[in-house]
Amino acid sequence: MPYQRFIDAADDWITGRPGTVILAFVLVTAVFAAGLPAVSTESGTESFAEDVPEEAALEAVNEQFSAPFAADEGSTQLIQRGENVLSKRGLLRMLTVQERLADDPGMRVIRTESAARLVARELDPSASTLEEEIDAVERATPGQIRIAVRTLAAGDPRFAALLSDDFNPTAASASATIGIVTHEVPAGIDAETGQGSASPLESIQVEARYIADAAGGDVIVFGSGIIAVEFGTVIGDSLLIVVPAAVILIALFLAIAYRDLVDLLLGLTGLGMTIVWTFGFMGFAGIAFSQILIAVPPLLLAVGIDFGIHAINRYREERLTEADPERAMRTATDQLLVAFFIVTATTVIGFSSNLVSGLLPIREFGLVAAVGIIFTFFVFGVFLPALKLYTDALRDRYPIPTFSQTPIGSEGSRLGGLLSVGVIVARRIPVVFLLVALVASGGAGYYAAGIDTTFSQEQFLPPEETADFYDVLPEPFRPGDYTITATINYLEDTFESSEDDEVVVYVEAPMERNTALESMWRAGDNPPDTFVRDGRHARETSIVTIVRTYQEQDPEFAALVARNDRNANGIPDRNLDEVYDYLFASPARDRTLEYLTEDRRSARVVYAVKGDRTDAEVTADARAVADRYRAGATATGNIVVFKAISDIIFASAIVSLALALAGTAVFLLFVYWVLEGRASLGLANLAPIIVTVAFVGGSMRYLGFSLNAFTATVLAMTIGLGIDYSVHLTHRYIDERRLQPTVFDALSRSVYGTGGALLGSVLTTVFGIGVLVLSVFPAIGDFGMLTALSVVYAFLSSLLVLPAALVVWERLFGELQPPPVTNGDAGTTNS
Structure with a gap:
């Protein structure tokens, strides 16, 4: 076949020059490692709003009309609580904090506002500085303060707006107040919808926290700079928890799958190389690490270990009958490179379908995941086999301990019997079972059409209180205390706000x-x-x-x-x-x-x-x-923008799913036509994927999950990840069909030989991706849970639905070429 020359060339390098291959990959790793320092972080909702017309209108509104601060100014909120903020002591506390901030040159304070300043000026109209206002409050009696408060409440609407909803002008009391400090920020900041990434206010507001704390009292410093700092911390904390947990779980399953320390280290080396390549690519491409990209490392780890288990297990199978390691590896890679290529291509199609999304972060997720899967193919399809051969040669020369080199799931084993349930069903009622599976999938798909679509700021916020199990983690893995959500909730509950109960019409005429x-x-x-x-x-x-x-x-x-x-x-x-x-x-x-x-x-x-x-x-x-x-008018505002993004999320999910299905189907038809001259074999290969996608969608609705900025990629990803299992099993079946006398013998051999590796890979994938539930971001946890569920569905569909689909395919389209009858062969062909 024409493609064989490419595989032969790869085999020559892998088996003939393994040391050269290893050196080349190490050098490439060093190149990508140079891009790691360039990886930055980005968080919040504003990147999702790029290219959304309603957001463009809102930005135009913010730019053209007077905003809370000018383009070269930044604002910090001082939230005072824990006492009657209109008492003499409460007024002095706010004034003192504002004075200390104004006196610090590093704060670059232009002006300050607060209810305390308004009261002070009412007490002494000649007071024009914070120092004079403090003196005015210190000289005033409680009665004079109450009179000043009542006067302001009756005549100045700004006064009540700075006080909590429980403000009582008669008693001159309120449980909370907001002070505003305006800073000169030469770089400027934008008044956008989202919570924003790093801004010039970061260092100012972090230092302002220390100044406020030193002044005493319960005064919270809040603003876009604080949010940016905390979001960066949350992303770092999530990675620090998720990635090590994924590595530990994967290493555990690798130890069970490989049962050999050296092979375990080889697999972990390949995983590390894949991560370095992917993050290095992000650095060179200028792609910032956002919340949604937290899912990429576990995905690559899970898929990489899947490839690794297949590579090592297939090689071990060949070593049972072939004493020459180079010939055994050549035989293994002859099959695996084709299977890996099909899996990689279909997975890339699944991830790349997200490139049509109208939301930039989802497009970046699709790109990074697709590139990472390509890197995984090269690392585990070429580098790992070469490294395995090289280390096995070292074992022969040096006393390196070998624990086990037997494959997973041999024929006659209890595990092999459990995995062959689909073969038993395919032997007895293949047509009926396949029809039932497809009809059930249609029902699940129809039910899934009612999935809710949401987009809100809350999806990007860390929890107000972290789960108790985080407390048992040692440093530096234990996450810190996050104040963003609690502060936002406090502001919404305590102060009258119009941010979420207004819409804007932008008129251009x-x-x-x-x-x-x-x-x-x-x-x-x-x-x-x-x-x-x-x-x-x-x-x-x-x-x-x-x-x-x-x-x-x-x-x-x-x-x-x-x-x-x-x-x-x-x-x-x-x-x-x-x-x-x-x-x-x-x-x-x-x-x-x-x-x-x-x-x-x-x-x-x-x-x-x-x-x-x-x-x-x-x-x-x-x-x-x-x-x-x-005249031309556009509806905008936060509510309208978030709804527009929700609509784009839903449309992106549907379009991505359709493209992934169509692209995968076309590719499978083409690749099986090229490899086997039987394009229709791709239809049988696609059957378990259709079942999987339908049941994942139905499960999302049944379990109460919605399509949001994170879970919108799951359906298309299910195709990319799930196709792995059916492709490996189908490709193994093709090889076994030419060696076994009957369809069912070939299916049994395929399940016994590949099913064990599939089970090992599904466990590592499920737990490797499932660790995302440990992420500090709840939405990422939902993403991890759904992705893990989709992998389980894909595995079960491959073992249960695919055997029946292959039997039906053979009956409809004719058998694959059976083995020739030679002397002593008593086998007959029977489908």
Whole structure:
């Protein structure tokens, strides 16, 4: 066959020059190791939002309208709790922390805000510095403080916004407050949806923690820099737990599978080389290590050890009848290189199908996993056999101990009997069993169509409290204490926030047109059910509400509006350029810039929505309202962006699955046509994969798992990982069919010879990937559990469904070439 010359060339290097092969791989490893220092970390949701139109609109809103801080500024929150923050002691504590931060040059403080400062200025209007404000509070009596609090509560809306929901103006008490410290950050930071990766605020906010702690009291420093630091810590902690656990479990199963110390070390060497190559590639390619990529090392370890078990076990089988190790290895690699190539190609197809995703992190996951599998093929298909031959030669010359060199699952063993259940079924009712399996798969697939799709910030957060079993881990494996989730939950529970109960409509149109403001206001009439109403109109904040509100404060402006308001509804409908000029020149300028750009080409409208409605309902209604605008308008905001990402996740999962199935089917048909001249053999090979994917999808819904940023890759990955078992068994069957007189003899020999290795590899794969449940990120744990479940399904389908599929295939498409009858042969061909 044409492909044989490539295998022969590889065999010549593996068996003829093993030392050269080993040296070449060591040198390549050194090259990839140079890329390891370039691997960075990235976390949060913002990378998932890249290329999403709704996120682009939200970014435009944040860039064009006044944000909480300017482009060259960064903000830190000071969350004070644990006492009455409006007591004299509580006010002084916040003021002291803000003063210490402002006095430290490294904090680069531009300004500070807090309820304590507002109270101090109410007590002493002449106080203009933090030191003077502290003096004003120290001089004040409790009664004076209560009066100042009541005055501010009645006249300054900013004051109550900085206090917890339990604020009582009569008693002048509140259990928590937020202070804002604004820093000069030359590099700038973006006000994006996600939690962000490393930002220039990291070092500032980490140092601010120490300053706040030294001031005493329960003051929490919080901000994007703290989040970035903690996310990086969580990723590191997860890897520090998951990877060693995977190695330990895999080493345990390797010890059972190999039963030989030297072979165990050879397998671990191959695994280490695969990881170094993959991480080095990431460094050279500039791919940051994100939460979703935590799954890649266990995947590569599991697949690599699968290849390793097959390679060592197949070689041991040949050594039972072949004394020459080079000939035994050549025979083993003749079969394994083809099987490994088919497995690698189909696995790469499964992983690469994620490249069509509309989300960058999923595309990067697909790329890194696919490249890692290719590296695994070379390491375990070429390097490991050469290393095995080289070390076996050393055993012959030196007293290196050998414990066991027998293969797993020999014929007649109890294990072999358990693995042959599928052969027994195929012998008795192959057609009926295959039909039942396919019908059941169809039902499972139909049931799986109802899987929920979600995307939320919570999926990327570490748990508020880590599980107790982490406490028994020794340093440095024990994870630290994470504050992100607890702080976010505290803010949501304690302070009135509109972050999750509003949507934004971004309007791009000439806002000086006479009808611009009227049409904007009419869009909010008779709003959808998910919108909060003020009478028959949506509760909104926009340039229209700025115009209406400022008329009450400025009679001259009110007269200007009245002259240009033809229907007397308080909304000007002509000479809008004059109205805008007046606002931009007035004290309302800053407020105006939050909803209208200075060039009058874009506007922002914020609608309040009901917090008890689903993202899907809110998003659909927000888009419906945006469609009411005569000008180009886009619905956006966190709710809309996250729903858009959820839709992309679902579409990506379906498209990736379809591509993986189609690509795998086409490849299998092609490769079996090239190898055996029987393309239809690929259909039999695909049957257990279809069963596996359907049952994995059904199990996801039954067990309550949703398609999210992490689990969306599982279905396509199931094809990539599951095809391994059916390909190995099918390829072994092809070889055995030409040596055995009947189909069932060939199936039995295949299951006895390969089934044991399959069982060993499924155990290592399941536990190697299953260790992801130890990850600090719960979503990664779900991913690991589902992937492990898919591997179990693939293994069972290969042993139970594939034998029946092969029998049916032989009956439909004709037998593979049986062995020739020679002198003494009594065997007959029977299918």
